[in-house]
Amino acid sequence: MKIAVDAMGGDHAPEVVVKGVQAARDQWPDLEFMLFGDLAKVKPLITDETRIELIQSDSVILNEDEPVKAVRQKKDSSMVMAAQAVKNGEAEALFSLGNTGALLATGIFVIGRIKGIERPALMPTLPTVNPGHVVNLLDAGANAESKASYLEQWAIMGTIYARDIRNITNPRVALLNNGTEFDKGDPLHKEVYQRLEANEAINFVGNIEANSLLLDQADVIVSDGFTGNAVLKATEGMSSLLLKQIKQALLNNGLGVKLGAAMIKPALGDIKNRFSTSGNGGAVLLGVKAPVIKTHGGSHEDAIISTIGQIREMLAKKTIHQVIDYLKENPIK
CATH class of the missing domain: 3.40.718.10 (Isopropylmalate Dehydrogenase)
Incomplete structure (x- = not known):
């Protein structure tokens, strides 16, 4: 190869x-x-x-x-x-x-x-709250505008990827939306919901909100490219910010806190590694x-x-x- x-x-x-x-x-x-x-x-x-x-x-x-x-x-x-x-x-x-x-x-x-495939999608792999479990998000920014057929195609590609590369027999697919109810969203997302639910090749588990992105509620999350990119950047930015703020708080609040920081350093290192760019692979243009x-x-x-x-x-x-x-x-x- x-x-x-x-x-x-x-x-x-x-x-x-x-x-x-x-x-x-x-x-x-x-x-x-x-x-x-x-x-x-x-x-x-x-x-x-x-x-x-x-x-x-x-x-x-x-x-x-x-x-x-x-x-x-x-x-x-x-x-x-x-x-x-x-x-x-x-x-x-x-x-x-x-x-x-x-x-x-x-x-x-x-x-x-x-x-x-009408439009390829960019698909990163993100960590979740459960160690060893990740989620694939697509599209994460390859397309500024999307059609319902695009998202259905991306769901199929994400399913095949999760099954073959992540060894998940029947990957859970969710639609990123502004609510979990079936009738939430604009006309595009309502149509995508119906398409994913009707496609027997997709194990569709319904809508998912951005605050549940990393809660291990799905193996593949499909989104229009504009929203997917915005959510990805916000998630990455918040993760980086929180780690920096925790580090500053531990180092700038007296000797006792610094001693405590030394004790929890391995645990913080594990969290940092899970959210780093090293362990989860690259973003695939599917x-x-x-x-x-x-x-x-x-x-x-x-x-x-x-x-x-x-x-x-x-x-x-x-x-x-x-x-x-x-x-x-x-x-x-």
Whole structure:
């Protein structure tokens, strides 16, 4: 299995990308990598080129670049060249820590949509109150506007992913809404509710509100892209803020509190690790013809290894092919 990697994407590229790729290569002998980047910077970081192919790219898509314009104009960039390798069949998946909007555009315009999927969706994996349990949210921002058919398609893809990658026999699917009652929401969400309830391939458990997002009440939560992105950013922001506030309170309230903080430090570390970007893998662009996965730009080696393991699972279990096969037999319009 071969993965095309944008070695220049992210806050700590290429050092952290190369380090993570080499560690993943050593952990999984069935993986090969194509690294696209500035070889003057990348090659000195490589300690062992076993199962790693290096390809020169002459430009980089930056975070401040306008996504679609950058993809069209920077065809010699590490991200676009990696995507082109997937399109050409030289690699089976695309991995990047770079500009999220550009990666979405690259996945859609270079690799291409699955037939029967009107709009791909961005799907991160989030922790829940129960250790070891996570939830997938889609769409988390790939689409500013949505139709009911989009959300039904995303529910199917989320179900297949949760079943194959998370090994859940019958994943619970919920609809993010402004109330739990069946008749809540605007016309779009009311129609989506009826569609999900009527689709026998989906284990629909009803509406879910944003305050229950991480309460382990569903395995997959579908949302229109605008709302999903807003809820995701609010959740991430609040988690980060609370951890910082707890740390400041423990360190700035006298010796007794500091001694208590030392005693509970391991427990706080466990909470921090559960809400970090390292353990839960990357965000998947579901709906394109190959796995396209994005990890947070500030990620370090552990997050890269975790995400590469996620990609490996998707390739081994042919998750994208299962979506393609399902939609051939059961088109959703």
